[in-house]
Amino acid sequence: MTLQPIVDTMTSDSPRDVLVRFAPMIYGPTLLFALGEGAVIPLIPVIANRLGADVALAALIASALVVGTLCGNIPAGWAVARFGERITMGVAGIVILGGLVGVVLANSLAVFAAAVFVIGFCAASFALARHSFMTTRVPLHFRARALSLLGGTFRLGMFVGPFVSAALLGIFGDESASIAFFAVCQVATILLVFLGPDPERAVAAPATPGPLLEDTGEPVSGSIPTVERSGVFRTMWRFRGVLARLGLAAGSLSAVRSARQVVLPLWGVSLGLDASTIAVVVGVSGAIDFALFYASGQVMDRFGRLWAALPAMILMGAGFFALSVTHELDGAAMWFSMFAAVLGVGNGLSSGILLTLGADLAPPDDPAAFLGSWRTLTDGGGAIAPVLVSVLTAVFSLPVAVAAMGVVAAVGAVGFVRWVPRYVPRAR
Numbered sequence: 001m002t003l004q005p006i007v008d009t010m011t012s013d014s015p016r017d018v019l020v021r022f023a024p025m026i027y028g029p030t031l032l033f034a035l036g037e038g039a040v041i042p043l044i045p046v047i048a049n050r051l052g053a054d055v056a057l058a059a060l061i062a063s064a065l066v067v068g069t070l071c072g073n074i075p076a077g078w079a080v081a082r083f084g085e086r087i088t089m090g091v092a093g094i095v096i097l098g099g100l101v102g103v104v105l106a107n108s109l110a111v112f113a114a115a116v117f118v119i120g121f122c123a124a125s126f127a128l129a130r131h132s133f134m135t136t137r138v139p140l141h142f143r144a145r146a147l148s149l150l151g152g153t154f155r156l157g158m159f160v161g162p163f164v165s166a167a168l169l170g171i172f173g174d175e176s177a178s179i180a181f182f183a184v185c186q187v188a189t190i191l192l193v194f195l196g197p198d199p200e201r202a203v204a205a206p207a208t209p210g211p212l213l214e215d216t217g218e219p220v221s222g223s224i225p226t227v228e229r230s231g232v233f234r235t236m237w238r239f240r241g242v243l244a245r246l247g248l249a250a251g252s253l254s255a256v257r258s259a260r261q262v263v264l265p266l267w268g269v270s271l272g273l274d275a276s277t278i279a280v281v282v283g284v285s286g287a288i289d290f291a292l293f294y295a296s297g298q299v300m301d302r303f304g305r306l307w308a309a310l311p312a313m314i315l316m317g318a319g320f321f322a323l324s325v326t327h328e329l330d331g332a333a334m335w336f337s338m339f340a341a342v343l344g345v346g347n348g349l350s351s352g353i354l355l356t357l358g359a360d361l362a363p364p365d366d367p368a369a370f371l372g373s374w375r376t377l378t379d380g381g382g383a384i385a386p387v388l389v390s391v392l393t394a395v396f397s398l399p400v401a402v403a404a405m406g407v408v409a410a411v412g413a414v415g416f417v418r419w420v421p422r423y424v425p426r427a428r
Contacts, residue, residue, distance in 0.1 A: 038161020068120025076124040077372020087131035092125035093190040120304030135359035135367040148297030150353030235369040249415030251381030258382035287342035292348025317409030324403035369380030
């Protein structure tokens with residue numbers, strides 16, 4: 001595929017040069033939002049408990065953030081398609097400030113839960129806006145690396161945010177300091193979005209030839225260019241085939257990722273490990289995950305999307321299966337540490353794959369509506385997984401729940417093998 005110029009005034013620039021030049025505008029809003037959100041997420045159950053919630057209710061209120069994001073994906077897709085990324089992110093940032101005021105002033109659990117839901121609802125706008133930008137502005141041969149970097153930026157913010165929150169709590173001894181930090185991050189984001197150069201105007205969409213797709217007899221994303229904005233629900237119906245097939249495989253990957261975050265702390269508790277040991281094991285797993293985010297993009301751009309998705313699903317599925325049989329073994333804590341690292345490697349290898357697949361499948365000239373539907377499926381898988389783990393643990397046992405997530409990973413791997421070659425474009 002011949003690379004076309006993607007900057008109006010500087011045709012000799014490579015995609016890497018363009019991303020570096022506009023990095024503050026492209027990646028800055030995502031990083032600032034993730035830093036603030038990462039600082040506040042650990043405090044949501046604490047604040048809920050102080051307002052009178054028991055452990056189960058506090059966990060339910062904490063899930064309002066994920067549910068809000070899930071519910072916000074389709075409206076965010078409509079807003080980006082209708083008003084553009086800049087307006088959508090700016091307005092979402094202002095509404096988030098209102099949600100943070102609600103968190104600080106809430107004197108009841110209902111008000112607090114509503115404020116958390118609003119923050120999650122608007123969070124979808126930040127994720128989808130930059131996803132849409134990368135889809136329309138980055139050439140196919142460089143797309144996975146750019147989107148893996150976007151995913152890594154979010155992971156960096158979520159990784160550093162809790163440490164910032166811990167430092168602020170140590171200095172001020174009040175959760176309001178962390179909430180204020182989130183508010184400062186949002187103000188900086190709003191100023192950056194409205195006052196900085198607009199990447200949508202500065203970076204032109206590349207004029208690339210249509211991708212090679214398998215002729216399936218069904219409407220496949222990207223195969224029929226359109227200049228009309230189809231609308232969210234019409235887009236969902238038009239691409240129902242790929243959403244119901246590859247979208248569900250992607251949802252299984254999201255579910256396995258989300259289950260990892262729930263299973264590892266629960267497994268440590270079930271082994272009787274102290275909090276500091278569990279934190280170290282989970283932290284090392286997260287560090288491995290973060291360290292591999294760009295390698296995933298390199299693999300996808302060089303060898304294809306399946307070469308990242310399939311090893312990730314196999315590693316995480318095998319990790320869950322193996323972990324599920326070690327609970328009663330001698331040296332269970334050692335096995336816990338080992339397979340937590342395996343899950344971190346698998347998750348790291350999958351960094352950016354959901355963003356990249358969504359971009360590959362979306363209509364190139366109007367991707368936002370499709371991406372809203374795609375992200376709803378993937379976020380739905382992530383939201384369901386913790387509930388599934390909790391139910392299976394209550395009915396059977398934690399090892400059974402962990403093994404069940406291994407089954408989900410295996411089914412998802414089969415789905416990727418079956419549907420990625422059929423639907424995902426291949427460069428000429």
